Amino acid sequence: MIQKVIERLEREKKKAVEDLVEILKIPSVSADPARKGDVRKAAEWLAAKMNAAGVKTEVKATAGNPIVYGESPGPKGAPTILIYGHYDVQPPDPLGEWESPPFEPVVKSGKIYARGSSDDKGQLLTHVRAIAAWLAEAKSLPITMKIILEGEEEISSINLPAFLRENREMLRCDVVVVSDTSQFAPGMPAITYGLKGLAYAEVRVQGPSADLHSGSFGGSVANPANVLAKMIAGMHDENGRVAIPGFYDDVKPLDDWERKEYARLPFDDEEYKKITGVPALWGEEGYTTTERRWARPTLDVNGMWGGYQGEGGKTIIPARAGAKISMRLVPNQDPEKIAKLFAEHVRKAAPPSVRVEVIPMHGGKPFLIDPKLPMFEKAALAIERGFGKKPVFIREGGSIPITQTFKEVLGADTLLLGWGQNDDRTHSPNERFDLEDFHKGTLASAHLIGLLGG
Numbered sequence: 001m002i003q004k005v006i007e008r009l010e011r012e013k014k015k016a017v018e019d020l021v022e023i024l025k026i027p028s029v030s031a032d033p034a035r036k037g038d039v040r041k042a043a044e045w046l047a048a049k050m051n052a053a054g055v056k057t058e059v060k061a062t063a064g065n066p067i068v069y070g071e072s073p074g075p076k077g078a079p080t081i082l083i084y085g086h087y088d089v090q091p092p093d094p095l096g097e098w099e100s101p102p103f104e105p106v107v108k109s110g111k112i113y114a115r116g117s118s119d120d121k122g123q124l125l126t127h128v129r130a131i132a133a134w135l136a137e138a139k140s141l142p143i144t145m146k147i148i149l150e151g152e153e154e155i156s157s158i159n160l161p162a163f164l165r166e167n168r169e170m171l172r173c174d175v176v177v178v179s180d181t182s183q184f185a186p187g188m189p190a191i192t193y194g195l196k197g198l199a200y201a202e203v204r205v206q207g208p209s210a211d212l213h214s215g216s217f218g219g220s221v222a223n224p225a226n227v228l229a230k231m232i233a234g235m236h237d238e239n240g241r242v243a244i245p246g247f248y249d250d251v252k253p254l255d256d257w258e259r260k261e262y263a264r265l266p267f268d269d270e271e272y273k274k275i276t277g278v279p280a281l282w283g284e285e286g287y288t289t290t291e292r293r294w295a296r297p298t299l300d301v302n303g304m305w306g307g308y309q310g311e312g313g314k315t316i317i318p319a320r321a322g323a324k325i326s327m328r329l330v331p332n333q334d335p336e337k338i339a340k341l342f343a344e345h346v347r348k349a350a351p352p353s354v355r356v357e358v359i360p361m362h363g364g365k366p367f368l369i370d371p372k373l374p375m376f377e378k379a380a381l382a383i384e385r386g387f388g389k390k391p392v393f394i395r396e397g398g399s400i401p402i403t404q405t406f407k408e409v410l411g412a413d414t415l416l417l418g419w420g421q422n423d424d425r426t427h428s429p430n431e432r433f434d435l436e437d438f439h440k441g442t443l444a445s446a447h448l449i450g451l452l453g454g
């Protein structure tokens with residue numbers, strides 16, 4: 001049967017790209033309230049596709065964006081797979097840096113360019129296509145398939161945890177499969193066994209009640225921008241380590257086998273310098289670039305403001321300054337504990353000459369799973385058949401906090417089978433997805449269904 005499914009997917013390659021183009025045209029930006037209607041449109045588009053394929057699917061309301069949920073029952077006693085993906089996308093800004101409009105997909109040199117192409121519409125569609133092909137050939141699946149697609153991943157899955165808790169029985173499964181990560185490199189597919197967590201906060205520094213003339217008042221009142229800069233500078237030590245007391249207390253050190261395996265992967269710092277465009281690399285002393293990216297916690301300013309930003313100069317002491325700061329966490333750091341340590345540290349570092357406020361934003365737990373679990377064997381074989389190459393086992397620096405919630409609420413482990421590439425420019429202008437990866441990912445998904453069905 002799998003042969004017929006694969007042949008169908010080969011035949012329908014063009015149709016698959018047409019489908020992808022359709023959904024990429026819908027600007028389902030979850031961060032933008034003005035796009036609420038488009039977010040719903042994307043949910044409805046997916047539900048219609050899935051229903052047409054024979055997967056009984058509903059668009060389920062939440063307090064926020066809808067959840068698309070579908071089921072296709074398999075034989076009695078067969079395993080149950082829950083596929084998760086997200087149909088919401090990041091804002092397309094800065095718009096001026098796109099070579100073609102973000103919601104008008106174009107194909108150039110085998111890659112499709114559009115917001116959401118790789119993260120995550122293109123990736124989630126591989127599973128929808130694979131299931132459709134199976135149902136067209138076999139009338140039913142060899143496993144019980146459940147699919148859950150959310151519209152709030154990029155705004156930290158606000159309503160999904162409650163939905164999981166309220167629908168525990170409906171969502172019961174043996175394993176969760178997520179395609180929302182990357183391969184190690186072109187031609188090197190991967191299974192991701194670890195992701196980072198997140199603690200996010202905004203820091204606001206208030207100085208004088210209004211901007212002041214920096215000549216008349218300078219040197220007599222503290223400048224909130226100066227104060228903020230000093231506080232941020234104090235967040236790292238000279239070895240590139242985060243200088244917040246207690247920050248590393250719960251960090252799980254890299255295992256020896258991990259350091260060995262990472263060192264064997266083809267990776268070149270010089271090449272990485274070129275890709276990122278930086279004049280020199282930077283990071284925590286004592287760790288390689290790969291170790292820093294995958295397994296060491298970090299702290300970064302994501303944005304900062306204060307004072308005059310326009311043309312020319314303006315001689316003021318700004319009334320206020322602020323920054324958005326995120327910390328990427330590794331096992332076994334706890335986002336709430338880290339958020340508290342951060343707030344305490346900022347409060348202690350704040351001089352009495354300004355008012356400082358720390359506003360906690362979203363967080364998420366890190367994810368780590370034993371890559372030697374038996375379920376990885378079939379997943380690895382499915383990838384080998386789809387991509388023609390055995391996958392390598394990697395961690396990544398991104399976050400999908402819901403993976404941890406799947407474990408806590410449903411008791412199920414998550415298989416992260418990502419078809420993206422590191423240079424897909426996710427969250428960035430000119431996001432793209434290789435149509436070869438799109439196709440091979442679809443084949444791998446079809447093989448996975450066959451293999452898990454025994």
Ligand code: BES
Nearest residue numbers: 119153154155156180181364396398399
């Ligand atoms: N698909 C990414 C997660 C990801 C990124 C995994 C890179 C592996 C490598 C996901 O859509 C995402 O962007 N997650 C956010 C989570 C946040 C909003 C809570 C992230 O990592 O910033």
Ligand code: MN
Nearest residue numbers: 086119120180
């Ligand atoms: Mn994603």
Ligand code: MN
Nearest residue numbers: 090119154426
């Ligand atoms: Mn994302």
